[in-house]
Amino acid sequence: MGTADTAVGGGYKTPEEEEHLTPAEERFEKARRTTGLVLGPLLFLIVYFAPLDLERPQQTLAAIFLAVIILWMTEAIPIPITAVLGLVLTVLLGVASGDTIFPLFSDGTIFLFIGGFIIAQAMMVHGVDKRFAYRVLSIPKVAGSTYRTIIAFGAIAATVSAFVSNTATTAMLFPIGLGIMNALSGLVHEQSDEDTSRSRLRFGTALMLMIAYGASVGGLLTPIGSPPNLIGREFIEKELDTTISFFDWVLTAAPIVFLMFIALCVVLIALNRPEVRKIEGAEEYVAEERTKLGKVSPGERNTLIAFAVAVTLWILPGLVGLLAGDTSDIYITMTERLPEEVVAIVAASLLFVLPTNWKERRFTLNWSDAVKIDWGTILLFGCGIALGTLLDETGLATVVGKGMADTLGITSIVVITALATLIAILISETASNTASVAIIVPIVLPIASAAGLGELALIPAFAAIFGASYGFMLPVSTPPNAIVYGSGMVPITKMIRSGFVFDLIGLALITAGVSVMARVVGLV
Incomplete structure (x- = not known):
């Protein structure tokens, strides 16, 4: 379960605090933790x-x-x-000594985390994400169709979660989805020929799963979309002495995420086909909710300015390199002066200086809001990088990698990539996505190196990062799953069935997609 993916709005929570568990699930969680307390030591x-x-x-x-x-x-x-x-x-x-490991907490990626989390927090504080959601749903003929509504929610979730944490995105869309279901479930039930409880409509199941799964898929689009992305990227860059820019990541991930989203729409609608195609009253409900938001506030405007500055400066060096060449003076200067972590801090700082009411000296974000970001994930990242560095410096990663490569006799990059993706997916079904990356990537890299893949070792490691975000089968796999499961509209059997099918499709898409796109973009 991806507790470490809670990027904003609070820190670590136990499974019982994150979701409403049944008595049987509570007993399972207690047994699971008790097992860990005994088995770990x-x-x-x-x-x-x-x-x-x-x-x-x-x-x-x-x-x-x-x-x-x-x-x-x-x-x-x-x-x-x-x-x-x-x-x-x-x-x-x-x-190791403290002087060796604790300086690793000054890694630039930590400041990228902080800046990105603060921008995401501002979006939630001022309701930018909610306004975007209702704007998309107000597109003509979207809300009036069950199919289009499901797809629209998925598109919103995927887009928002590319820049805001998967959990925060789901938490934002969840009440909107519930509101639409509460307003429309009666209409759907009346128009359907089936005698189904309102809380068990397939339309509701597909809608809730689309919110959770769409957020997880969209989080792969950018390095800041989900904490595992940054952690895995850091492992790769340190181990292979390479750089994966924001622009290169997006170019690599975009086709894969697009295909994942298409597959997601097909799987969820095919396995949870809505009772009716068209519903009356949906467009009126969305229009009413959008009207309640009123005009764009100064806080929303300033948040959008900071967000636009961040995205522009993250992408600009890559575009300059594409147009002027990566040996041009302007490209070299921009990459040196505008690393991603500096851009994140600059954009986040704007939120504290752009006023919403100058006379009263009120600004877009105050520190009491900013400190609500998930410092636990930042702490986990620093520790994960330190442990990964020690695995490399002590030679343990190489020993394990060579031993596994020799034992398994694997030298095919396709097999190694598929295996890395599969293991990451399996771990993520029961453990944190971030923990999955921290476990699998440091081991995959030396296995790939021992197999003689050289710079191609990036491909299975990159695929493992993507696989770590694939936890779709269980409510405890990710916080987004837990949130929508709490709606009562998602039977556990339907989540397992939908998640299993999508996991299989994801395994194939990630293995093939990363192998192709990493070469096309020039990462290897």
């Missing part, structure tokens, strides 16, 4: 004292990392705290 002791053919720092780190993985997957203790404890243990047990 037990495996640590076994690996730490076992007679393994490893150097002492490697064996100690292996014991720590295995315990961290177990605690991440079971969420026995909050995921960010698990990461911090793992890092502290590396110092206490002599794997």
